[in-house]
Amino acid sequence: xxxxxxxxxxKTQFPDKKLxxxxxxxxxGSYVKNILKNLNIRTNPKHLRASNKDFINFGIxxxxxxxxxxxxxxxxxxxxxxxxxxxxxxxxxxxxxITLNQIxxxxxxxxxxxxxxxxxxNYFTQNLDVLITIEQLPEFLxxxxxxxxxxxxxxxxxxxxxxxxxxLRNRRRIERVFQKDMELYEKFMKxxx
Numbered sequence: 001x002x003x004x005x006x007x008x009x010x011k012t013q014f015p016d017k018k019l020x021x022x023x024x025x026x027x028x029g030s031y032v033k034n035i036l037k038n039l040n041i042r043t044n045p046k047h048l049r050a051s052n053k054d055f056i057n058f059g060i061x062x063x064x065x066x067x068x069x070x071x072x073x074x075x076x077x078x079x080x081x082x083x084x085x086x087x088x089x090x091x092x093x094x095x096x097x098i099t100l101n102q103i104x105x106x107x108x109x110x111x112x113x114x115x116x117x118x119x120x121x122n123y124f125t126q127n128l129d130v131l132i133t134i135e136q137l138p139e140f141l142x143x144x145x146x147x148x149x150x151x152x153x154x155x156x157x158x159x160x161x162x163x164x165x166x167x168l169r170n171r172r173r174i175e176r177v178f179q180k181d182m183e184l185y186e187k188f189m190k191x192x193x
Contacts (some may be wrong), residue, residue, distance in 0.1 A: 004136045005192065017055055018056070022057055024060060024124040031156050035141075035153055039141070047119075049124055061188055069166050073159035084114060084115050
């Protein structure tokens, strides 16, 4: 998989391929899709993995714990829980005083891994050609000849932190639950240096 650091190698290998964005949930994808729509860059439908080899498939990566925290806050801000929310914990959705940490303390590891279409970073990065951070998006697009004014775009779908943020103990637990995602993220960040 390529990063921004070795993007010239990718462009040399595939000079005629166009870009296609894979939307990994809770990694800034809604914001990115607004930009790409105006630049006429293809986005993969819904939250599906890359499958079309006629494109240079790219995605945005985010720290797995921040991603999961954002996901839970988003889900808890909705009027009713989705069907994949643990049945035994449906009551927490309606009791607004129960904090994010209290909710995570009640969840099993298996429950944390069972949300759809959330999936893991490892799931979504299969078949990706390029992985970048959201901060690298302008430079990445510019390397393919696309420029945009970032001040024209506002972040969308930002999860309200109505239940608070995760404490250090729960952050470490989630790192263990999503260990393979943490390994992927750490390897990616190491390659940036």
